[in-house]
Amino acid sequence: MRTFRGYTLSFLLASFASFVLDMIYFNEQHRCVLCGRTLYREHQKEDNLILLDKVCLFCQLKLLQVDILPARRSLVVQGRQVPVFAAFPYHGFLPEVIRSWKYDSALGLTDWLVSPLLPFIEKQLPCSFDMIVPVPTTNQRITARGYQQTEVLAYALSKKIRRPVVSLLSKQSIQAESQTGKNKAERMDAIQHAIQVVFPERLQKRRLLLVDDVVTTGSTMAACAKELLNVGAQSVMGVAIAYVP
Numbered sequence: 001m002r003t004f005r006g007y008t009l010s011f012l013l014a015s016f017a018s019f020v021l022d023m024i025y026f027n028e029q030h031r032c033v034l035c036g037r038t039l040y041r042e043h044q045k046e047d048n049l050i051l052l053d054k055v056c057l058f059c060q061l062k063l064l065q066v067d068i069l070p071a072r073r074s075l076v077v078q079g080r081q082v083p084v085f086a087a088f089p090y091h092g093f094l095p096e097v098i099r100s101w102k103y104d105s106a107l108g109l110t111d112w113l114v115s116p117l118l119p120f121i122e123k124q125l126p127c128s129f130d131m132i133v134p135v136p137t138t139n140q141r142i143t144a145r146g147y148q149q150t151e152v153l154a155y156a157l158s159k160k161i162r163r164p165v166v167s168l169l170s171k172q173s174i175q176a177e178s179q180t181g182k183n184k185a186e187r188m189d190a191i192q193h194a195i196q197v198v199f200p201e202r203l204q205k206r207r208l209l210l211v212d213d214v215v216t217t218g219s220t221m222a223a224c225a226k227e228l229l230n231v232g233a234q235s236v237m238g239v240a241i242a243y244v245p
């Protein structure tokens with residue numbers, strides 16, 4: 001599906017229309033993207049504490065208290081090590097933040113979510129990858145949300161670490177009902193079949209950094225790494241915002 005830095009054309013047009021309306025009706029009230037409290041622009045302007053646009057002070061204080069406990073895992077794919085790094089444990093307030101960001105267009109939080117990954121990438125993975133590859137989402141989900149969230153993450157990282165984003169993977173939807181009664185190996189197999197490399201010629205002998213939002217068992221990341229290594233990637237490593245401890 002065609003996206004522009006992770007966004008669909010209809011999402012960009014809707015955002016532009018809302019921006020124009022906002023300029024016309026300047027006093028329109030906004031709501032906090034996390035809790036829905038009304039935000040008053042005058043207060044926002046006066047208050048130096050504001051760190052993020054469209055997030056109320058209550059939620060900003062909660063964001064300041066979110067745990068950052070970086071963790072590194074190692075997946076073994078085709079007998080090769082695929083290190084995966086994630087910054088936040090998926091508990092407390094964070095799942096709520098990620099839900100709003102992933103499903104409710106709270107995209108002003110992208111840089112905040114990406115920022116704890118940067119020191120690790122710069123110190124521990126310098127020059128060890130050539131391009132950033134978003135973990136794919138199905139077209140149905142991209143259409144429903146208006147954006148491909150891992151591509152949005154990948155571009156936010158790319159801006160900071162100056163590596164290109166190349167969307168090399170696609171994902172077909174897996175029918176939920178077809179998964180019931182299947183064991184772990186069969187479900188893994190279904191994930192593997194759903195993921196495909198779109199431009200194999202672009203990754204030959206390249207070192208790739210896979211980007212995902214939340215790593216649970218690591219099976220999606222492993223399935224992506226397997227496909228990429230199978231068609232000629234030199235190495236694959238992964239980063240995610242959060243991990244399920």
Ligand SMILES: [Zn+2]
Nearest residue numbers: 032035056059
């Ligand atoms: Zn709030």
